[in-house]
Amino acid sequence: MCGRFAMDDTVNELITEFVESTGLSPEDWRADWKPSYNIRPTDPVPILLETLTDRRDPTSETVRRAELAQWWLTPSFSKELRSRNPLFNARSETVTEKASFREPVKRQRAIIPAIGYYETHTEGSTKVPYFIHPPEGLLLFAGLYSWWADPTLAPDNPLRWHLTTTILTREAVGDVAWIHDRTPVTIPRDQLETWVDPATLGDRAFVEAMVDAATPVAESLQFHRIASPIRGDSVEMIQPV
Template identity: 80%
Template sequence: MCGRFAMDDTVNELITEFVETTGLSPEDWRADWRPSYNIRPTDPVPILLETLVDRSEPEGPTIHRAELAQWWFTPSFAKELRSRHPLFNARSESITEKASFRDAVKRQRAIIPAIGYYETHDDGSAKNPYFIQPPEGLLYFAGLYSWWADPAKEHGDPKRWHLTTTILTREAVGEVAWVHDRTPVTLPKDLIETWVDPKTVGDAAFVGAMVDAATPVAEALEFHRIASPIRGDSPDMIRAI
């Protein structure tokens, strides 16, 4: 699973690159987010997605977007924004079967960029935190997004709509499996556009293929012990001890 992760301002370069492929400038995407070394469920995070310009034309042109989303998935049919059950992670093995995710996985897929994430290893006598990261560059978490409308607000109220997101997880592989038996689905950069393409219907075969393609990235993940407990918000949090 992934309960906390880190995202510094190097993510801005990726966001700008992704959005500019559609001819937009950095000013056209929402830049009102701040880097954080301690992103927790319900925090706002920038996500990359692709949508149809006109939803009535399923084969029409699309546009790349970067948006701020709450990291805690809320299905469109939910009665409240935050339920008792945590939906900040979604198991890739069953995502097409679960009512909360099966509609979103079809066409509402996103990328959540990160420099790394935190996980705790339980050796039976103590729980020690580790920071997990790629050998270089960023991680590209496969995710889903959902727009939830607050039934308590008027239709014309701009605060009625809430964008939420979740991170897909998989069985851990490689050395990182020693830390925890689950890990985020970490896609290669060249599959970002394949994952977010709304013209591709996300079924079990598609998700399985993306998880398989993510295996080399997962196998190359590196990790080191960090200070306990995990608190604050600074680069010192990810420093090896």
């Protein structure tokens, strides 16, 4: 599971590189976000995605975008923005089967960058928190996104549409499996474009191949114990104790 994670301003470098590669400037995407060391479900997070110019034609040109999304995916068929079911994580093993995820996984895949995430390990009767991070650089979480239209607002109301996202998880491998049996799917940098490409149909074989490609990153993750409980929003949160 991934229920809390952290982003610092180094994420901006990746976002800028992503959008500028298609001739866009940072001003061309919504930059109204701020770094946080305590991102929680339903918080707004920047995601990287690629869309088809004609969504009905997989061969049409694509456009790269960076957008803010609610970290709690809301399927288009939902009657409310935040359902009671926790949809901030999606199991990679069943993502092509579950009603909430099987449409987004086909062509609405995204990258959610992070410097690391939090997990707790039960030791006796105590839950001990850890910060999990790569040896260097950023983690690229495999994500899905979905647009939800508020049925109470008029079609021409700009507040009607909400962009939402979720993080894929997998069985934990490597040293972090000692902390928890699940971990985010961490896409390697050279597979970023493959994951977000909407021209590629996201079927079960594709998801499984991307999870396999992400295994070396998952196996390289490092961790250290941090102060308990996890609260506040400062760089001190991720410091080892």
